[in-house]
Amino acid sequence: MLEGLFGEEDLTSSRISEPSKPGIQSPPRPRYQCGLAGISNQGATCYLNSLLQTLLYTPEFRESLFDLTEDELGSFDSNDIPGKKVRVIPLQLQKLFTRLLLSNQQSISTTELTDSFGWNNKEELQQHDVQELNRILFSAVEASLVGTSGKDLIKRLYHGTLVNQIICSVCGKVSEREEDYLDLTLTVTGNNSLEEALYGSFVDMESMDGKNQYKCESCNKLVNAKKGAKLRSLPEILSISFLRFSFDYQKMERYKEEHSSEYELFSVVIHKGGAYGGHYHAFIKDVDSLGKWIHPDEETIQLPTDPSTGEVDYIEVDSPVELIQAILVRNHVLTIDKLCAEISKQTGVSWNKRFRKNFGPIVKFLEKNHDVFVFDPGSNRVSLRNSTKMKADEEQNSLTTTAEPRIKRPQSPIPMPGQAWFNFDDSRVSPIREKEIEKQYQGKESAYMLFYRRKTLTRPKEAEGNPAYKVPDNLVTDIIIENDELSRKSGSSDKAIIMSVNSKFHKLICIINSQTYKSTSNLTDTSERAQDYYACITAL
Structure with a gap:
């Protein structure tokens, strides 16, 4: 379905720019009260947006991406240098993630990223399956990182191994075939929970008897046997996708099924709608407390x-x-x-x-x-x-306005740091209560992919509440300039707000640099400018 969705890396864009609307253009809206940014929908790219937000809020993926330097990836400025390879997809992912973390905009565009995929307007107006996109995107990232220190990024975080077994009931010989996986695919039909689906797929074994007997090489004859799949190794980030669409052979059409561990759930990609259309959004846990959770x-x-x-x-x-x-x-x-x-x-x-x-x-x-x-x-x-x-x-x-009087329910407690959940629905980001996730196993709006992190993956204290953690200085500098430009466009009423956002990020870079470099002589101009800038803002 998605074959050829990602073209060869090319800095040239095939997009025909749309003519701007006449009249005064509205400046980009500032971030939501929760402090997190959404992603603009290009027409039917909600499936892409849900996956990108999940990858952004996977700290291990985000920081591994930011660890890749210009020396390894090249830069957009070096396109004209003969023999210089520019790895466009990881560069565009770095740029997008930086904007999502630091730019004072309600939602960020992905047009530069999808241009690097080689997409045209037709692709952006056609909805695809998020699970298949996940596999194709990872394949494209892996291909882009060959020859860099990040060449094993996808394998290190997402690859696991399962083994298909057939056990002879006569001699007991076990025949095995190993295969890698990026995500575990589970059926919904006949299962009432995730535990049931996992048990049915990787614990229960199918009997091979009658007309379906197995030809055992040791016994040299047809015998009864047991067949099943077992998980041999688990990845750091475990992805689970549900087979929610089946085929009705009477109606000849697809339809949608509506029916404590060493991992913890941190993202749920949700599909609402039917087998031929609908909408994706994602519930994501803010592991590093980058947003501000308030009662919905x-x-x-x-x-x-x-x-x-x-x-x-x-x-x-x-x-x-x-x-x-x-x-x-x-x-x-x-x-x-x-x-x-x-x-x-x-x-x-x-x-x-x-x-x-x-x-x-x-x-x-x-x-x-x-x-x-x-x-x-x-x-x-x-x-x-x-x-x-x-x-x-x-x-x-x-x-403000108040509806009919009613008894006010007691509010649920504010989540502990690193435990708050948000709904990322294209350009809209909003806080949600954790109990909302429990409703997503069945129905027309239901979980489509699950992402888990190992509980042993601990986060450094410096990353908590710090959106600039490990973001390269050159990218932060670009965002500072961008936020200054937003300040001018938004007018004096919003200027103090946007400048205060910039000062926060300047200060964070000072902290990062002071922790990264051992002597003040190694501090960059960015951090020196930050101290003066921050002092100026605090005097407002």
């Missing part, structure tokens, strides 16, 4: 504004939850018909055309998001459940 019902929603009018730009609100919240803040209570009319009026597109494919009918969507909205089937009215804060990009004050 207290989260501030940032709304884009039209620079020419200062009003909320409803067309740019890409989350249906945020869109309905924004409308209800101003209208308080609406019937379903009036809500749908307001969506069409403000965005120019109906709910069915814009959201139904990925989120279903609006009534079911409201019922599913009962923690945000109150829907009364009798009166067909909808309102906000809680007092919801909505912050426009150009102002610090917020609009």
